[in-house]
Structure formats: structure tokens, C-alpha cells
Amino acid sequence: MEAIIFDFDFTLADSSRGIVECVGCALQELGFPIPSAEVVMDTIGLSLAETLDSLTGQTSSEMTEHFTRCFHRRADQVMDRLTLVYECVPSVLKSLRTATIRVGVVSTKLNYRIRSILKRNDLEDFFDVIVGADDVTRGKPHPEGLLLALASLSVNSSAALYVGDHLLDAEAAQRAGVSFVAVLSGRHSRDHFETVPHLAILDTVQQLPVLLGLGQSIGS
Numbered sequence: 204m205e206a207i208i209f210d211f212d213f214t215l216a217d218s219s220r221g222i223v224e225c226v227g228c229a230l231q232e233l234g235f236p237i238p239s240a241e242v243v244m245d246t247i248g249l250s251l252a253e254t255l256d257s258l259t260g261q262t263s264s265e266m267t268e269h270f271t272r273c274f275h276r277r278a279d280q281v282m283d284r285l286t287l288v289y290e291c292v293p294s295v296l297k298s299l300r301t302a303t304i305r306v307g308v309v310s311t312k313l314n315y316r317i318r319s320i321l322k323r324n325d326l327e328d329f330f331d332v333i334v335g336a337d338d339v340t341r342g343k344p345h346p347e348g349l350l351l352a353l354a355s356l357s358v359n360s361s362a363a364l365y366v367g368d369h370l371l372d373a374e375a376a377q378r379a380g381v382s383f384v385a386v387l388s389g390r391h392s393r394d395h396f397e398t399v400p401h402l403a404i405l406d407t408v409q410q411l412p413v414l415l416g417l418g419q420s421i422g423s
Contacts, residue, residue, distance in 0.1 A: 204415060206331075206358040207299055208349065210367035210380070211310035211317055213245050213389030214408065215292050218312075218320075219244050221285035226254065229273035233266065235259050236366040245390055248369035250311055250342045275313070282316060291409035296305065296329040296371045298412040306357050307332040309348040309365070309375075314338055332356055343371040346379035355377070358395060377383065384414065 212218045223244065227237040233334035235384055238258055246254040255270045256262050299306050306329055308317055313333030321327040332355040334359050339347045340394025365372060376383035377400050385404045386398040396404050412418060 204304060204364060205362040206305040206307065206356050206364070207351050207411070207415075208307040208309055208332075208363060208365045209408070210248075210365070210369065210372050211308055211312050213306070213368040214230070214366060214372075214386055216286050216288045216320065217388075218282065219247060219284040219289075220358070222247055223282055224285060225274045225277040226258070228277040229270050230258065232273045233270060236326045248311065248343075248371055250336065278316065283319050283323050286320050288326065289407065289409075293326060293407050293408060295411055296326060299331060300416050301419050302413075302415070305331045305358065307334070307352045308354060309343075309352050310336045311336045311342055320345065343369075344374035344378065346375050347388075349375055349379035349381055353381070358366065366411065369393060370399060374403060376400075384411065 207288060209215050210331055216384065222344045223240045226243045229358065239377060243256070246257050249257065251271045252267045252276055255267055280360065283306055296306065299339055308330060310317055314333055317333050318327055318417060319334055321330065332352050334348045336354045349365060361382050364384055365376040365381045366384045366386060367373065368386050370391060373383045373385065382402045383400060384402050385395060386408055388407050393404055405411065405414065
């Protein structure tokens with residue numbers, strides 16, 4: 204395998220506290236009731252437009268733009284410190300680097316926010332490409348993000364894996380011709396992923412080095 208591309212939220216990090224905070228803040232500013240944290244967490248992985256639609260039924264461009272501005276304004280204040288990179292991630296990335304496997308991220312998060320969180324955790328240098336929501340015109344499950352990452356890495360789809368926690372990740376991988384590895388660190392269960400094409404279903408990314416034949420991740 205030449206390249207491993209990761210989703211971000213609930214795959215490499217738990218951003219749920221920050222997302223719940225920012226969604227609630229944005230909805231309150233727009234005059235909507237604030238849903239429970241559990242309800243908001245079920246939208247993680249969707250675009251902000253899809254999140255607003257899911258939580259309120261609102262789809263107008265004006266409302267979506269207002270919601271997006273409010274969300275990002277609050278996220279600039281709190282998202283970095285409220286995001287927890289999973290403890291196993293540094294050792295997994297070191298294992299991939301040792302095996303000279305190229306590494307990327309394709310996420311619905313903004314590029315600069317992903318980079319900021321990775322930099323805060325001394326992990327940015329492990330990534331060869333980062334594709335955020337602001338780098339594409341069509342979000343997942345459209346394969347644009349994955350295809351952009353593959354082109355940047357100069358890697359064929361047959362030589363790459365996409366690792367994610369959401370059914371949208373699985374569909375994007377399938378449409379890009381990339382093998383998919385599901386992780387159960389998000390909101391979807393094993394039963395969800397057994398219905399879609401996948402190479403493996405892992406509890407967390409900590410098991411990825413073993414799946415790739417690299418042995419235990421360094422420090423695990």
C-alpha cells in the first residue's frame with residue numbers, strides 16, 4: 204500500500220465537544236432551539252449545509268451562509284482546544300512513516316482548522332496532503348476530495364486506502380475506486396459498515412498497522 208488517507212472527525216480525533224458548542228452557538232444566533240449533544244453528534248461528518256438541513260429543515264442559501272459564518276466564528280475561538288486527538292494516533296502515524304507510506308487527510312473540516320489542530324499536537328509534519336471542505340466544490344460522498352488527494356500524492360486509487368467512521372466515507376471511497384477501512388470510533392456501528400464495500404472494520408485506527416502487516420504501532 205502506497206498511501207493511507209484518513210477522514211478527520213471521529214477517525215483521528217474527537218471534535219464532538221467543539222462541534223456541539225459551535226452548532227449550538229450558530230443555531231441560537233439564528234433563533235433556533237439548541238438540540239441535545241447526542242442529536243448534534245449524529246450530524247458529524249456532514250457538511251454544514253447538510254447539518255443545518257438535518258437539524259432545522261432549513262435549506263435556503265441565505266440561512267446556510269449565516270449558519271456557516273456563525274459556526275466558523277465560534278470555531279475559531281474554541282475548536283482547537285476542544286478537539287482531542289486520539290491517544291493512539293501519533294504511534295500509528297510513526298508506523299506509517301517508518302514504512303514509507305504516504306499519509307493524507309480528506310475531511311469536511313476546513314483545511315486551516317485541520318492544520319491548526321495537527322500543529323497543536325505536533326502531528327502536521329506526518330501528513331503529505333490535507334484536503335478540507337474549502338479545497339473542493341463538492342463534499343463527500345462525491346469523490347472529488349479523495350481524487351484531489353490522490354493526484355497530489357501521485358498515487359493510483361488501487362494503491363491507496365481511505366479510513367473513516369461514516370457511511371459517507373465508504374461511499375466516497377467506492378466512487379473514487381479506493382479501498383475502504385471503517386473504524387468504529389464514530390457514530391456508526393459494525394452493522395452499518397457490513398452493508399457496504401470495505402476491506403476491514405476496525406475498532407479504532409490503532410489496529411491499522413496490524414492490518415497493513417506492519418506489526419503493532421510504535422508505542423502501543
